[in-house]
Amino acid sequence: MQSHWDESPSFFILRGASVEQRPHITNPPVYLLGIDTSTTVGSVALFHHQIPILSTTIYLDKSHAQLLARGIDSLLALAGITSRQLSAIALSQGPGSYTGLRIGASTAKGLCFSLDIPLISVDTLASMAHQVLPFAAPEDIFCPMIDARRMELFWCLYDSSLQPLWPVQAHVLSPESENLFLNYSHVWIFGSASTKAAPFLGTDRFQKVEDIRPSALSIGHLAYSKWLNQQFADLAYFEPFYLKEFYSNKLTNDY
Incomplete structure (x- = not known):
């Protein structure tokens, strides 16, 4: 099912940092809202008892603060619930677009404060690797990449349990970039920077996957x-993982 209206996101029905101490919780949240604004293609997803029931993609621009708020309101209305029924909010913490991450964090924190519900921050790059896991072998390695500017990118390396094998970092591509992977036999590469990175990673050890981007669905999962x-x-002190300063008006289209 898909709904369309001017300047509003389309919706798809799907079936099928520091830590704040709160009272012991054993059951999953009834309704969880996932938010990703780490790139120009943002998304919001609603989960009910761990099952995704609604998802929307939001093509962000200069008015993306308003678009995000409108998308969340429309998503909840389409689900037939109010924000008061949310149990938690999951947020893509970065790295990524400085402005996008800032808007996402501001929106999520505002909701959590007003509703008195917890904020759960999730590594953006790990959420991308999560999407590739079903296609990989247990011994495979995953390298999600987000385009930054010129020959720069944000990346990290994960094993099949999504444990990082090196820190999330900003990297400048060069002929030496391939040497960072000499200890690994099969590496999946994906994300908005994978096309520009591929010529620098030219051996048979790499397998490129198309159309993997940060997603509120993976954030929620x-x-x-x-x-x-x-x-x-910790709502009082949480800040997104910007990794590096924002380059105003100099970002690539995917950033």
């Missing part, structure tokens, strides 16, 4: 283990 482990962001 990964948030559930954090919920059960009571790994909540």
Whole structure:
């Protein structure tokens, strides 16, 4: 099912940091809202008892603060619930677009404060790797990449349990970039920077996947283990993981 209206996101019905201490929680949240604004293609997803029921893609521009708020309101209305029924909000924490991350964090924190519900922050790059896991072997390695500017990108390396093998970092592509992967036999590369990175990673050890981007659906899925482990962001001090300063008007289209 898909709905369309001017300047509003389309919706798809789907079936099928520091830690704040809160009272012990054993059950998953009834309704969880996932938010990703780490790139120019943002998204919001609603989960009910761990099952995604609604998702929307929001093509962000200079008015993306308003678009995000409108998208959330429309998503909840289409689901037939109010924000008061949300149990938690899961947020893509970065790295990514400085402005996008800032708007996402401001919106999510505002909702959490007003509703007195926890905020769960999720590694943006890990959420991308999560999308590739079903296609990979247990011994495979995953390298999500987000385009930054010129020959720069944000990336990290994960194993099949989504444990990072090196820190999330900003990297400038060069002929030496391939040497960072010499200890790995099969590496999946994907994300908005993978096309520009591929010529620098030219051996048979790499397998490129198209159309993988940060997603509120993956953010929501990964948030559930954090919920059960009571790994909540401290609302008073939470800041997105910007990684580097914002380059105004000099970003690539994918950033």
